[in-house]
Amino acid sequence: MKPMLIHNARLFCGVDEEVIDDGTIWVMNGFVRYAGPSVDFRHDGTDVEVYDAEGKFVMPGxxxxxxxLSYNNAHPQQLNNQPLPLAMLDAVENARVLLGSGFTSAISFGSAQGLDVPLRDAINEGRVCGPRLAASDRDLGSTGSNADGTFGGDESKKIIADGPWAIRKAVRSLAKKRCDIVKIFLDGEALNEYAPPGVLTYSDEEVDAAVSEAHIRGMRVVCHSRSAAAVKQAVRFGVDIIGHANYLDEEAVAMLEAERHRIFVGPGIAWEISLLDKGAQLGLPRDAMEQRGYQREVDETIASVKRLRESNVRVLVGGDYGLNITPHGTNAKDLEYFVDLFGMSNVEALLCATRDGGAAANTEGMVGTLEDGKYADLVIVDGDPSVDVRVLQDHDRIVGVMKAGIMHCGLMQSNPYVAQENTINK
Ligand SMILES: [Zn+2]
Known part of the structure; x- marks a missing residue:
C-alpha cells in the first residue's frame, strides 16, 4: 500500500478542541505518521499518493x-425475529452502513444469535466492510430480567443464567466463542411488565461472578443499568462500560467520578427520544409512553449527564440504533442530542464521539485521535461539524472513510453487492 498524504485539510485531530485551518495527514502502512499544521510537515521524499482535501474537514473516525448489528430496523418489540441466515445478511449490511456513516469503531452491546464474532472476523479478514468491532454475543440476564423477554424466543436470542456458578459457566462459554465483550442486564426497562428500571435483576454476588470471570478471560463487561442502584452495582464490581445511567444520585456520581480513569458511560438517549417522538406510528403513543416514565427518563438523563460532565466522567456517543425509529446509519444523530439536550458545544460532542469513544473501543489507545503511531482511521467531511455536528448525518457529505489506511468511498451511495439501476442491461 502506497503511503498517502492528505493536505489542504481543515483538521481536527481529536486530541483537544483545536481545529487547524491548513492541516496535513501522512499515512503509512495503515498508521498515522503525522497529523498537524501543514507548515510544520517535512516530507522525507518517500513516493506518496497525494490527496488534496480542498479545505474539507478531516477528523478521526x-x-x-x-x-x-443484529437489529434489523424493526419494531422495538419485534427485533431479531428473522431466521439466522437472513440475520447474518442484515448484520453484514448494517456493518457496511455504520462504517459508511463515519464510524470506524464499534462496541457491541449484545448480538442475538451470536452474529458478532464471525462478523468481526470477516471484517478483520477484509471479506466484508465494517468498523473495528468489539464483539459480544447474546445478552446475559437472570430469569425475569429484561433479557428474559425483550426478544422472546429461545436461547439463540439470550442467555438466562441464575446463580454465580451458572453465570460463570455462561461467561466461560462466551470466552470459548472468542467474544471481546460480555453484556449483562443489571436492571430493566419501563416497557417491561416485570423488570422496570430500579429493580436489580442480579444480586451482588452474581454481578461479581460475571465480571470477575470475564476479566480473568480477558473480556470486558458492558451493562444495562438505568437506575442509580444498578449503576452503583456496576461500578462496585468493575463493569467497564455502563449503558444508560439515566437516574443518578450523589453517591452514584461520586463513585463514577472516583473510577473515571477506567469507566465510561453511554446514555443511549436516542431510544427514549425516538420512542416519544415516533412511537405513535408503532402503536406506542406519546402519552402512554410518558405515563410509563419515558419523559421523566429523558429529563433525569439530561440532569445526570450534566453532573457527569462536571465530574469529568467520559460520556460516549451512540446506543440502540437499528430499530425502525432509529435505523442503522442515523447514528450521528447522537451528536446532535449531545449538543441540543446535554448542552455541549459542537466540538465537545465531537470529542465524545472520537477521543473518548476511541479510548473505550481500544484499550491500547490506538484509535480516536489522529496522532503519530495511531491507526489511520479518519473521516473526510464536506462541511464543518465543529460548527454544526448535524452535517455528519448527511451521508452525501461523508466523502471518504479511511480505516487502517484504506480509503472507502461511496459506501452509502451504493451497495457493492447489488447491481445498480443504470448498470444493468447496458
Ligand atoms: Zn442496547
Missing part, C-alpha cells in the same frame, strides 16, 4: 459505543 467515530466510535459507536453501543451497537446492535
Amino acid at each position: 467515530m466510535t459507536e459505543s453501543h451497537v446492535h
Whole structure:
C-alpha cells in the first residue's frame, strides 16, 4: 500500500478542541505518521499518493459505543425475529452502513444469535466492510430480567443464567466463542411488565461472578443499568462500560467520578427520544409512553449527564440504533442530542464521539485521535461539524472513510453487492 498524504485539510485531530485551518495527514502502512499544521510537515521524499482535501474537514473516525448489528430496523418489540441466515445478511449490511456513516469503531452491546464474532472476523479478514468491532454475543440476564423477554424466543436470542456458578459457566462459554465483550442486564426497562428500571435483576454476588470471570478471560463487561442502584452495582464490581445511567444520585456520581480513569458511560438517549417522538406510528403513543416514565427518563438523563460532565466522567456517543425509529446509519444523530439536550458545544460532542469513544473501543489507545503511531482511521467531511455536528448525518457529505489506511468511498451511495439501476442491461 502506497503511503498517502492528505493536505489542504481543515483538521481536527481529536486530541483537544483545536481545529487547524491548513492541516496535513501522512499515512503509512495503515498508521498515522503525522497529523498537524501543514507548515510544520517535512516530507522525507518517500513516493506518496497525494490527496488534496480542498479545505474539507478531516477528523478521526467515530466510535459507536453501543451497537446492535443484529437489529434489523424493526419494531422495538419485534427485533431479531428473522431466521439466522437472513440475520447474518442484515448484520453484514448494517456493518457496511455504520462504517459508511463515519464510524470506524464499534462496541457491541449484545448480538442475538451470536452474529458478532464471525462478523468481526470477516471484517478483520477484509471479506466484508465494517468498523473495528468489539464483539459480544447474546445478552446475559437472570430469569425475569429484561433479557428474559425483550426478544422472546429461545436461547439463540439470550442467555438466562441464575446463580454465580451458572453465570460463570455462561461467561466461560462466551470466552470459548472468542467474544471481546460480555453484556449483562443489571436492571430493566419501563416497557417491561416485570423488570422496570430500579429493580436489580442480579444480586451482588452474581454481578461479581460475571465480571470477575470475564476479566480473568480477558473480556470486558458492558451493562444495562438505568437506575442509580444498578449503576452503583456496576461500578462496585468493575463493569467497564455502563449503558444508560439515566437516574443518578450523589453517591452514584461520586463513585463514577472516583473510577473515571477506567469507566465510561453511554446514555443511549436516542431510544427514549425516538420512542416519544415516533412511537405513535408503532402503536406506542406519546402519552402512554410518558405515563410509563419515558419523559421523566429523558429529563433525569439530561440532569445526570450534566453532573457527569462536571465530574469529568467520559460520556460516549451512540446506543440502540437499528430499530425502525432509529435505523442503522442515523447514528450521528447522537451528536446532535449531545449538543441540543446535554448542552455541549459542537466540538465537545465531537470529542465524545472520537477521543473518548476511541479510548473505550481500544484499550491500547490506538484509535480516536489522529496522532503519530495511531491507526489511520479518519473521516473526510464536506462541511464543518465543529460548527454544526448535524452535517455528519448527511451521508452525501461523508466523502471518504479511511480505516487502517484504506480509503472507502461511496459506501452509502451504493451497495457493492447489488447491481445498480443504470448498470444493468447496458
Ligand atoms: Zn442496547
